[in-house]
Structure formats: C-alpha cells, structure tokens
Amino acid sequence: MSNVKKLSRVIPAFTATLLVSLAIAGGASADTTEDKIAGALTTPPPVEMNIMNVNPMNSYLIDAVSSIRKTSSGMDISGNTYASQTANSIGVDFFLQRWTGSVWVEVASSSGSSTNSNSYYGTKSFSAIEGYYYRGKTIHFATVNGKTETQVMYTESLLMGN
Structure with missing residues (x-):
C-alpha cells in the first residue's frame, strides 16, 4: 500500500x-528582434510544405498553378487553371495575404476568368507595403454544366523591399 x-x-x-x-x-x-531580417517589420513566416495537388476526385479541373513575383511597387500573383474539357467558366480568384508576425491576413483580392475555354492564365498586380512578407492565395475554378470544381493554392512568401 x-x-x-x-x-x-x-x-x-x-x-x-x-x-x-x-x-x-x-x-x-x-520571436525576438534578432529573428527579423534587415528591413522586415515582422519575423519571417514559418516555412510551410506546399505540396498541392489537384483533387483526384475532380472530374474536369485537372491542373492549377500559382506564383508570386515582387515588383517595384508591390506584388504580382499569377495563376493558371486547366480543365480536361471546355468549361462554361474557368478562372482564378486571387488574394494577396500579408504576414502580421503571427497570422496571414487577406489585404486585397481580384478575379479573372474566361468563358467557353479549357484554360485560363492571368496575372493581377497588388500594392504592397515595404517591410512586410506577402504570399498569394489562389482559388482555381472550372464550371461545366452547372457543376463547379475548385482548388486552393498558396505561393511562397516574399519580403517587400530591399
């Protein structure tokens, strides 16, 4: 006992x-101020594994690609969407996200689409504030006969400035 x-x-x-x-x-x-990169207003966002594949259960949305590029005044986000057949509507919803030091927040958005096509390619330009990290979030979509399939993608993050 x-x-x-x-x-x-x-x-x-x-x-x-x-x-x-x-x-x-x-x-x-x-996080401490020593963790910040010169010119950055926050610590860097965590490194994420972005192994994104299109949902294999999709019937016609077969591929989606997105990327981000720094420009002199902001960020350009590009997106490609591909369907296995002609879609009534196919495109991308673009979102610019800024890292606050703890979470990603959406700060701007735009859309682009084509009708009666099996592909869409577009680039949208967004203003960005120096010292912050940004990434793109893209929602790719294709609508065939009233049924819409989607795929969410995230780009790498980039520091605006320097």
Whole structure:
C-alpha cells in the first residue's frame, strides 16, 4: 500500500515538472528582434510544405498553378487553371495575404476568368507595403454544366523591399 501512495505522489510531481520544463523550453524559442531580417517589420513566416495537388476526385479541373513575383511597387500573383474539357467558366480568384508576425491576413483580392475555354492564365498586380512578407492565395475554378470544381493554392512568401 505504501508503494501506491508513493506512486500517487510521484506521478503528479513528475507531471508538474514536465509541464514547467516544456513551458520554459517553449519560451526559449520565442520571436525576438534578432529573428527579423534587415528591413522586415515582422519575423519571417514559418516555412510551410506546399505540396498541392489537384483533387483526384475532380472530374474536369485537372491542373492549377500559382506564383508570386515582387515588383517595384508591390506584388504580382499569377495563376493558371486547366480543365480536361471546355468549361462554361474557368478562372482564378486571387488574394494577396500579408504576414502580421503571427497570422496571414487577406489585404486585397481580384478575379479573372474566361468563358467557353479549357484554360485560363492571368496575372493581377497588388500594392504592397515595404517591410512586410506577402504570399498569394489562389482559388482555381472550372464550371461545366452547372457543376463547379475548385482548388486552393498558396505561393511562397516574399519580403517587400530591399
């Protein structure tokens, strides 16, 4: 019985010690001004694995590609959408997202589309503020006979400025 009592005291003590250790270790990697790149107003966004494939369950939306490019005044986001057959409507909804230091927020948007085509290619230009990280979010769509299929894509992030 004394072993059970000892164990019932040891487990909560061990758990408390473990939680305190994790809390201290977690705080050790908190963002500091040293983590910022010269000219940046926030720390960089986390590196994300963007292995995006078009949904294999799609019937006709077969490929989607997006990219972002820095310009002298902002960011250009490009998007390509491909269908396996002529679509009544095919295109891309473009969103510019800015990194706040903790989350991505949408700051601007635009759309482009074609009718009676099996592909769409478009580029939209957006203003951007120096010192912030930006990325593109694109929603590719194709509508055939009233049924719309979509695919969401994200670009890499770029620092505006420098």
